[in-house]
Amino acid sequence: MNDEHRTPGDWDAIVIGSGMGGLTCAGYLAVTGHRVLVLEQAGVVGGNSHVFRRRSAYEFDAGVHYIGDCGPDGVLPSILRGLALEDRVTFRAMDPDGFDEVVLPGLRMLVPTGWDRYLDRLTGVLPQDKEGLREFVEVCSSVGAEMRWALLSAAGAEPAEMMRRTATMMAWGRRSLHHLFEHCALSADARTALAAQALNYGIGPEEATVGMHASVMDHYLRGAAYPVGGGQMLSASLVEAITGHGGTVRVRQRVERVLVEDGRVYGVLLDSGEELRAPVVVSNADYPRTVLELVGEEHFAPPIVKRARTAVMGHPLVVLYVGLDRELPGTGPNVWWHGGPVEDAFRELADGRFDSPQSVFISFASAKDPDTAAIRPPGHANFQVMALCPRPLDAWGAAAADPDGEGYRRDPAYLAEKERVTEAMLATAERALGPFRSHITHLELATPATQRRYTRSTGGSPFGLARWGGTGARPDTRTGVKGLYVVGQSTRYGSGITGAAVSGIACAGQITDRPLLPEVHGGAVLGDPRLLPERGAGWDPLHACGGRAPRGGSR
Known part of the structure; x- marks a missing residue:
């Protein structure tokens, strides 16, 4: 760590949030000899890489649907290898002749590897x-x-x-x-x-x-691939790297405030009233929330405050989680279905219209990871139907639209809209896949309010910033406050699991003043595999991340 950060404290660095950006940054700080603490406000580590279980039968990914560039010199495999995790996460390659299927009226195309x-x-x-x-x-x-x-x-x-x-x-x-x-x-x-x-x-x-x-x-x-065992394998393995190298990961620890004095961070304040000291704080919250809520705009230059106030996030998602008592023959692992021109669909979203989704992404976990028994019972299908929805959350009711709303799940307006959207999503999914309703064994809709509750993301978006000042502009992980960094999908390193992980290693490189990503992509292994914990019989990645339900159990 740079000498400018060396001040007395409980920790060398505190990371707020356990998405891929936060965990990757914490992992590289830990393997380079720093005392690091990760604080996660939810009950399970992983952010959008976590999974959840239903009916003692199905395991659903919150955000890991597939990952690219997973060959021997791939970016994410290199990041994991640098932490000595190469043998702990296995990527199952998807069909190189058609990992995605694009379906338009009168047009069907399989997307292969290679430009x-x-x-x-x-x-x-x-x-x-x-x-x-x-x-x-x-x-x-x-x-x-x-x-x-x-x-x-x-x-x-x-x-x-x-x-x-x-x-x-x-x-x-x-x-x-x-x-x-x-x-x-x-x-x-x-x-x-x-x-x-x-x-x-x-x-x-x-x-x-x-x-x-x-x-x-x-x-x-x-080359597209999927982590064998589901998305939780990524976060569970990163937790092992962090704790194996002396770091600490805590769940149900909500940070109320980042503590700043004379333009420099000195720790965080938890909602319990506990203060924790560190000369470095890394926020895995999105950039607007970091500036306006966690730190306070008084600590930033006016241009940054203006950008935070006027920032536009990516569209939020609605996700329908489906379990069937049979497979759907002839269906690939990923289907991108569009009922009309894509630009028209986005203009409807910009106008706030969402009567029925005109574009959906359908992803079959049971096709991408058929040998992981926890995903579904034998002969069943497990898939998700995803659609973007308008940014304002007013249609979901006043409680859901309120950023601090806690009781939205019982609000009649929210429940009515949720029922309407569930039916609309089902209708569109059956247009894409054919009839399947009579075989449904589990059906559950996640809304932007769900996303916001679990990750506290601005506007309930899982995608980070869409606009930060000028076209295409996104901030780096450094900020104008000494010792404060931001990682995740709101940074310039891109969206998705790999983009967030890249932000994490880039941030750790800035803190340690080392080109960590080029190092590990060149083959350097900084973690010590001897320090990683044993995975005994019945090891469960969700349990390793704070989840209480064993594989095959209810949540």
Whole structure:
């Protein structure tokens, strides 16, 4: 840790929140010799990587649906390997000939690995757009590759080399995806096929930048995979790295305030009244909440406060969790279904309309991890139907719209809207998959209020910032307060599980003044496998993260 951070305290660093960003940062601080404490306000560690169980039969992922770039030199595998976790998390590769299925009216396409094969599939189903698709893919594949190079290899690069190696990113990275669609003169069907997986980052083509879209697509086109045992395997393994190297992880510990004096943090105040001291505080809360609620705007420069007040988050989600007493033959692990042009669907969301979802993502855990018995009983199906919804939560009732609302789950207005949306989601899912209602054994809807309750995210969005000042702008993990850092999906490192993990290792690198990500991507292993705890018979990743229900038990 830099000498500027070395002051007396209970801990060297306190991490608020246990999402992938917070756990990854804490893991790298722990393996580099720092006393680190992770505080999680919920009862289970993991943030959007946690799972929950129902009916002693089904295990559902909250946010891990699939992960890209999981080959030998992949980003997330490298981060885990650097913590000596390579043998503790196994990624099961999804079909390289079609890990995603895109379905539009009159068009069906399997998305393969590799930009060249992806372009071949696109031009095969959209021959009238061949030239525009070729230019679009050329731009996005170049931007994706350049962004990955900059992330992994640019430490110490000369400015001239940086400019030479990232020319396409400089030209296109911060323009809107809609701008690139227009430039390539693409049809509505081509635009919808290209932006079909926009739910991976939670905003539409007019808000998403080319850089955001390209980096996400490049991530998956390098090969999609799913962690064997479910998303909780990621957070459970990171907890083992933290605690094995002397750190501490606590659940049901809500931070009320980050303590600041003379422009420097000195600890946190819990809602119990307990004060904990540390010269470094890392917030895994989103950026607006960190600035306006946890720290206080009086400690930031006016431009930062203005950005926090006017920030726009990604769209929130509704998620329908479904268990069936049979499999659905012929259905791939991921289906992206669109009933019409994707840009029209996002304009409806911007106008606050959500009568019936016109675009859904359907993800089958039972197809991606068929050998993990906890996911579903033999012969059953376990899947999720996900749709973006308007940002204002007013439609869910006053209690749900209130950021401090606690009693929304019993509010009649909330229950009525939840019932209406459940029926609308079912109707759309059956349009995509065919009839299945008579086989339902479990049905449960999670709303933006659910997301906010478990992760305390602004607006109930799981995607982080959509707008922070100018187009494409996102903050780094450093802040204007000495010793205060922010990690997670609101930072410039991107969305999703891998983006959040990258923010965590980048933050730890800034705190320790080391290029940690290039180090571990180059093969360095900083963790000591001998310090990791044994996994005995019946080891349960959810139990290891604070969850009380054993596999096969109720929650």
